Amino acid sequence: MSTSEKKAIGISLVVFEKKAGETAPNLQTPKQEIYQHPSWKEAGYLSTITFDREGNVYAIPAPLISMLYNKTEKLNTVYQIDAKTGEMSEWVSLPFYGKPGVTNPFGLLGITYDCLQQTMAVGSVAGSDRYNERGVIYLLDVRSKKITDTLRNADVMGLSFALDEKGNKRLYFGKTRTGEIYSMQVSKSGKWIRNSKRKELTLEGYGPRGDDKARKIKFNGNQMIVSGTAFNYNLQASSEKPETIYTFIWLPKEQKWGLNQYQ
Amino acid sequence: MQKPGLIILTMLFGFFLSADAQIKSKKNQKSKPQSSVYLNEYRKGLMSPPVKDTQSFIVARKKEIENILKDSLPVKLFREKGGEQAMLAQKIALSDAFFTRYLFDLKTRKPLWNEIFGVYPARPGDIKKGIKALPGTLMRVEMYNYANNLTTIGIVDLFTQKLVSADHYPDMQPDIPQSLIQLAEQIAMNAPEVEKALGYKPTIQKPVMTSTKTALNRTKCERSQHLCVAPTFIQGNRALWAIVDLTDNRLVGLRWTNTGEDGAVVTERKLQNETVADCYCEKVNTVEKHGWKMDYLLTASDGLEISNVQFGKQKVLNSAKLVDWHVSYSGTDGFGYSDAVGCPIYSQAAVVATDPPRIADIVEGDSVVGFMIEQKFFSELWPGPCNYSYSQRNFFYKDGRFRITCASIGRGCGNNGTYRPVFRIAFAGNQQNFYEYASDGWKQWSKEGWQLQQPTTQYDPNGYQYKIQTSPLLSYLVAPGNGQFKDGGRGDNAFVYLTKNHLTKDEGTNDLVTIGPCCNTDHQQGPEKFIGANPESTVNTDLVFWYVPQMKNDDRPGSKYCWAETYYEDGVYKIKAYPCFAGPMFVPQK
Known part of the structure; x- marks a missing residue:
């Protein structure tokens, strides 16, 4: 599934060619077909995707280049593609704590799902401006679609659930105003453990640009893999959005993350 | 480079934020002290003569x-x-x-x-x-x-x-050798901007590299992709970062930080963005020259807006701004972009201002005949394919004429592109009337409407197509671009729209979101939305003049237009631009 196909608004299913001698196609092989169900365009441009354990797909809207195809009032709406019907529809509209506007055209920017607890975390930066961080991280129970908790005044993009060095479940979140990644424990009931917030690392000064923000966060064993990109609360789009993958390793002695490599 | 014929633009002042006493910020003043200075664009020389280096090193x-x-x-x-x-x-x-x-x-x-x-x-x-x-x-x-x-x-x-x-x-840079550290220090120490910021010329005290290795690596010139380092001067609990570009051998800018700040890294992009936002997006500035006075502001999505424009005591314009850029490619149906231009951060701009506006004299022969205010906008990877750059230039002459223009500076996604910028120009006065030239003289538009400039369009003997009467005693004749302005423009082929300016509802007075799609090739560029099914009277009322020129790009040798490319010079790549300027001239008629 892709939300970044040129000339395709919304979400697309990309079929890659399977080369002779290979058991499966991969992202490096040419695209054979791009499929879009008619409903997949209706929300305008979309950004991050996540999946639940039933195979349903969740996506969040984010304007690209212009506001022509995204309605401001829908920028805090999570969309779901039903695993059985393939149809996309509004899944939940999260409350606005500030409205997107001319100085910040964005609402939702991050989404992730925890399969074990069926908790979804969604981050919105709606209403934030240069001097006021008004973003919210919503924790939702996927079964009931209810908001179980919120963290206010946090503008975030990359989100990921993972266990920390002590086995506690944390939500890791990349800030959009700085290159910092923070984390906070999430209880089994899907609520924040408020005094557990901590700074994990910063991307400041690293990579070819030096001012990257964490767009995606993934974990692989003791590694945190961060996709970093520029983000300045505008609709700037270049032909290729330069992105750098940073790999950090947890250093048990120092109790901190160390940069292993970036590419 | 397209040379503007007899017109030579002379820079009045550099890009010091507070250098010119004529430029005064007057509202929305923040108490925040100025902590950064962004000196100049790395694309200097793109459309103006390069400066000759004189420093011996x-x-x-x-x-x-x-x-x-x-x-x-x-x-x-x-x-x-x-x-x-x-x-x-x-x-x-x-x-x-x-x-x-x-x-x-x-x-x-x-x-x-x-x-x-x-x-x-x-x-x-x-x-x-x-x-x-x-x-x-x-x-x-x-x-x-x-x-x-x-x-x-x-x-x-x-x-x-x-x-x-x-x-x-x-995109990687190794640790620099001692010789380059010394060169960076020399550039910083000999820069008058550093002396001004510190309050003394740092000849005895050398720049202090805050932890040599990290200070050198932890600054970037993200936009220019040049090798940059930051000699840092410590003064009490503050540090002055001097970002030096070792590819172009020049100072990029300065920024004060607190020495205790955790992880605060000063980079070219941050410096540019914050300077432009602080001084031009959040402050209305005023320029007063050659009998003209006006405010100017960099908007979130409507480019550089000039407002409250007056010539002598006569109010001329309420506002003029660049609402959208529509770019369509003829080879592929519906392929193109609607770009808003504006502030680099916290905006709806797709192509952003990275440098401050520039004000320069217009010189014809050996006489200064007026001045120009210019704002340029860039995509990050320009002039790479599918990236864009635009320029807005407004000219004001001592004799009361003025011209509102813009240009695409390429490069876009192909050689079959057409650019359609959307100007919104609101004249001052609420007893306005509008006329077009017809074979039998000036004919008034009594209702809102639109028109396309074509080969069959009729002009008066002096090349004017329209006349805007702003008061019983003053009119402005409108000359669209027909290749006569010696700025490389090949003719505007413009759509013109006339709409009533409603004082009780916002039809573009404030920042407009993108008003039209990329790829309409007809008059549906956005302003027609304000005409509606029942066009209103345009007689003796407030009016808005919308102007949408159409420029077709060209990459053929000898006729490049709306184009940009890199070329080789002195061991590095530089940028050559072929801008396509368009826009009407307004000439007062008393």
């Missing part, structure tokens, strides 16, 4: 580069440490075809500017699996390619005299 550096580019291998060797071993290591590396792969332009074979920054004993992590060598015989050679912003690291075996491994790293 820069002249010497350029001479050195010039000489090295004439060598068979355009590489400055590292001679600072390591003696004969280091020289041998470099010779071994430079005799290997893979290590030297990027010394020359891959297509033209022209020499690129390269420098070996360091030669060190190889570290365990440098030695790839399977490489066997006698202890202490492996050396690491680090070379930087200024043109490609690329680092090449080679591991050589001094005993076998062979290169055992090499890797090329795009």
Whole structure:
């Protein structure tokens, strides 16, 4: 599934060619077909995707280049593609704590799902401006679609659930105003453990640009893999959005993350 | 570069934020003290004459580069440490075809500017699996390619005299040698901007590199993709970062930070964005010159807006701004973009201002006849394919004429693109009337409407198509672009819309979101939405004049238009622009 196909608004299913001698196609092989169900365009441009354990797909809207195809009032709406019907529809509209506007055209920017607890975390930066961080991280129970908790005044993009060095479940979140990644424990009931917030690392000064923000966060064993990109609360789009993958390793002695490599 | 005929634009002042007493910020003043100064664009010279270097150390550096580019291998060797071993290591590396792969332009074979920054004993992590060598015989050679912003690291075996491994790293920069540290310090110490910021010329006290290694690595010139370092001057609990571009050998800008700040890194992009936002997006500035007075503000999505424009005591414009850029490609149905231009951060702009507006005199012959205010906008990877740059230029003449213009500076996604910028121009006065020239004289538009400038369009004997009467005593004649302005423009082929300016509802007075799609080739560019099904009267009322020129790009040699490309010069790549300016001239008629 892709939300970044040129000339395709919304979400697309990309079929890659399977080369002779290979058991499966991969992202490096040419695209054979791009499929879009008619409903997949209706929300305008979309950004991050996540999946639940039933195979349903969740996506969040984010304007690209212009506001022509995204309605401001829908920028805090999570969309779901039903695993059985393939149809996309509004899944939940999260409350606005500030409205997107001319100085910040964005609402939702991050989404992730925890399969074990069926908790979804969604981050919105709606209403934030240069001097006021008004973003919210919503924790939702996927079964009931209810908001179980919120963290206010946090503008975030990359989100990921993972266990920390002590086995506690944390939500890791990349800030959009700085290159910092923070984390906070999430209880089994899907609520924040408020005094557990901590700074994990910063991307400041690293990579070819030096001012990257964490767009995606993934974990692989003791590694945190961060996709970093520029983000300045505008609709700037270049032909290729330069992105750098940073790999950090947890250093048990120092109790901190160390940069292993970036590419 | 398109030269504007007889008009020579002379820079009045640099880009010091507070240098010109005529420019006064007057509202939305923040209490925040100015902590940064962004000096100039790295694309200087793009549409204005380049400045000649006079500092002896820069002249010497350029001479050195010039000489090295004439060598068979355009590489400055590292001679600072390591003696004969280091020289041998470099010779071994430079005799290997893979290590030297990027010394020359891959297509033209022209020499690129390269420098070996360091030669060190190889570290365990440098030695790839399977490489066997006698202890202490492996050396690491680090070379930087200024043109490609690329680092090449080679591991050589001094005993076998062979290169055992090499890797090329795009967008990476090695630690710089002592000679470049000194050059950066010299550039910073001799910059008048540094002296002004510190309050003294730092001749005795040397710049303090805040922890030499990290301070040098932790600044970036993200936009120019140049090699930049930041000599840092400590003053009490504050540090003055002087960002120095070692590819262009110049100071990029200055920024004060608190020395205790955790992880605060000053980079070119941050410096540019914050300076432009602080001084031009959040402040209305005023310019008063040659009888003209106006406010100007960089908007979130409508480009540079000029407002409250008056000539002498006569109010002329309420506002003029650039609402959208529509770019369509004829080869593919519906393919193109609607770009808003505006502030670099916290905006709806897709192509952003990275440099402050520029105000310059217009000189004809040896006389100053007026002034220009210009704002440029850039995509990050411009002039790479599918990236964009635009310019807005407003000209004001001593005789009361003025011209509102803009240009695409390429490069876009192909050579079959048409650019349609949308100007919104609101004249002052609420007893306005509008006329077009017809064979039998001036004919009034009694209702809102639109019209396309075509080959069959009729002009009065002096080339005017329209007349806007702003008061019983004053009218402005409108001359659309027909290639007569000597700025390279080939004619506007413009859609003109006339709408009533409703004082009780916002039809574009405030920042407009994108008002039209990319790819309509007819009059549906957005302003027609304000005409509606029942056009209103345009007699003796407030009016808005919308102007949408159409410029078709061209990449053919000799006729490049709305285009930009890189070219080779002195071992690095530079940018050449072919802007396509369009926009009408307004001439007062009393």
